[in-house]
Amino acid sequence: MSDRPDIFTVGELRAAGHVHKDLRHEIRDNLIAALAAGRDPWPGLFGFSRTVLPQLERALIAGHDVVLLGERGQGKTRLLRTLAGLLDEWSPVIEESELNEHPYEPITEQSRSRALTEGDRMRVAWRHRSERYVEKLATPDTSVADLIGDVDPMRVAEGRRLGDPETIHYGLVPRSNRGIIAINELPDLAERIQVSMLNVMEERDIQIRGYVLRLPLDVLVVASANPEDYTNRGRIITPLKDRFGAEIRTHYPIELDDEVSVIRQEGKLVADVPPVILEILARYTRALRQSPAINQTSGVSARFAIAGAETVAAAALRRASVRGEDQAVARIIDLETAVEVLTGKIEFESGEEGREQGILDHLLRTATAEAVRAHFQGLDMGPLVAALDGHTTVTTGDQVTAREFLENLPSLNGSSLYDKIGERLGAQNDGQRAAAVELALEGLYLARRISKESDDEETVYG
Structure with a gap:
């Protein structure tokens, strides 16, 4: 001034x-x-x-x-x-x-x-x-x-x-x-x-x-x-x-990058949220705006994605505080916490009573799969699939630290796949590397190449 x-x-x-x-x-x-x-x-x-x-x-x-x-x-x-x-x-x-x-x-x-x-x-x-x-x-x-x-x-x-x-x-x-x-x-x-x-x-x-x-x-x-x-x-x-x-x-952002920029600018994030997490939230919001199950005349506000990013960051900070992590970094597992609290921000079409949670979960899986294709296209995930041979599993959860997750990953017999996955997403620390590998595992599950079992405490890929 x-x-x-x-x-x-x-x-x-x-x-x-x-x-x-x-x-x-x-x-x-x-x-x-x-x-x-x-x-x-x-x-x-x-x-x-x-x-x-x-x-x-x-x-x-x-x-x-x-x-x-x-x-x-x-x-x-x-x-x-x-x-x-x-x-x-x-x-x-x-x-x-x-x-x-x-x-x-x-x-x-x-x-x-x-x-x-x-x-x-x-x-x-x-x-x-x-x-x-x-x-x-x-x-x-x-x-x-x-x-x-x-x-x-x-x-x-x-x-x-x-x-x-x-x-x-x-x-x-x-x-x-x-x-x-x-x-x-x-x-x-x-x-x-x-x-x-x-x-x-x-x-x-x-x-x-x-x-x-x-x-x-x-x-x-x-x-x-x-x-x-x-x-x-x-x-x-x-x-x-x-x-x-x-x-x-006026209208909602037409380009995905603009949607992500709005989330990044308006969100008050209390932890590190990797760009791919923001991208999935942006894709998720756009999928909701195109879904016939959602009342489109009321719209899906940009505040939906902003609140989602803030919730994901809060989940990461809570985990870091409880488990003593040096860095609070959001991971794919934290996206589920956002869906749980955002249901009330969406108006569903009449006739969708009882299906609300299923619709939200399905659209989140769709958004995640799109992000996987965008970032990991052309990357051979065969060594990771082979390592999960039916006896070996990978466990994650909202109370599993990034270091614990990374240390329990199966050996890939000399393959540098984990490094390549991290490089694709620009990972700079353990939290970001864990988020990248979690996204790769979720992508393999969505492609039906590995299995996944979840309960309130942990998620197991195998």
């Missing part, structure tokens, strides 16, 4: 050559400057570069209010929050102004009076761009007073006349003047509350209890919503939808 400008009065602001821009010109100029310089205006967003982001950039350059439509967990809120990065880092306001008015253009009666009496001596304050982005989660109990404002009975009781503008307590939208207001889950607003937004969106003024306050608000309204065929809680009324200049559909 750069230092706050050392300017304290309107006179100093004019002397410094400051030029006032309205909000839409400010966003447009900063966006175009970033694009021209090759800077990414959308840090931390994956999978939207050729679809959503070009549409959003065109909408902002055109100066449109925007509504994002998409299923849960598609990154709508994160995308809206990045809009604050398109604002000037510091912006001048009239000091103690309730509506963050620009010193050159006061809009309330009180500020205009101050401008006339104080002139160039009027005090200036500075707002950081982070203070100019306001987010409101729409809930059914949201009132007009919350968004627009209402008469303040305490000010009336002090003796002010009822028509005095100073009796008004402004809501969230007027207080967001010269900034961005984001309304999450817009259809959850009651229809009468949505009606109160119409003047703000079109005429840029507000009406409170019959007062028509001609306040030329300078605010960008952005919103998120689930598609109408999913949400049963409400809808965006037609006049309000018509006032949004752009309606943009």
Whole structure:
């Protein structure tokens, strides 16, 4: 963050050559400057570069209010929050102004009076761009007073006349003047509350209890919503939808790498989770989104894979703590713990009652098999299959350490297969090598080349 400008009065602001821009010109100029310089205006967003982001950039350059439509967990809120990065880092306001008015253009009666009496001596304050982005989660109990404002009975009781503008307590939208207001889950607003937004969106003024306050608000309204065929809680009324200049559909990541990047960025992992584990979780999530047994209108959120990665990491840390491992590294065996706790994050189609766990297990096996083919294709697993000759077995489990697992692997009679397996996955330590060999064993089982028996404590390949 750069230092706050050392300017304290309107006179100093004019002397410094400051030029006032309205909000839409400010966003447009900063966006175009970033694009021209090759800077990414959308840090931390994956999978939207050729679809959503070009549409959003065109909408902002055109100066449109925007509504994002998409299923849960598609990154709508994160995308809206990045809009604050398109604002000037510091912006001048009239000091103690309730509506963050620009010193050159006061809009309330009180500020205009101050401008006339104080002139160039009027005090200036500075707002950081982070203070100019306001987010409101729409809930059914949201009132007009919350968004627009209402008469303040305490000010009336002090003796002010009822028509005095100073009796008004402004809501969230007027207080967001010269900034961005984001309304999450817009259809959850009651229809009468949505009606109160119409003047703000079109005429840029507000009406409170019959007062028509001609306040030329300078605010960008952005919103998120689930598609109408999913949400049963409400809808965006037609006049309000018509006032949004752009309606943009979001989507889940199209490329596998983007899905993995989202998990890696958003997951708060308390242990080392090898890339192949994240890849399997990403493949698993994508398989769920394509399964006819899953209710696709509700979507399979990216939070599913993120929570899965965090659970897998927690299982690794728990094992390391209990068994005294130096390094906590997640392995294939830990994926089963994720499935056990994630069932509630999925909505199944009617008629699938009782089959939920079987469906999840099957899709996890499918995702694991895909990862095995992607990484071990062309690698001869014959020596490992031969070593498991019906008498020799390999035991693993969520309480088996990586060192114990590796020490109990059968000898391959001089073959370097274990090293090759580790190299394919870039293994750097015992935990990562154990994860790689476990994946190879699981792949052989899924290919029906070896057997597998599991109970609550251990899994035996043989």
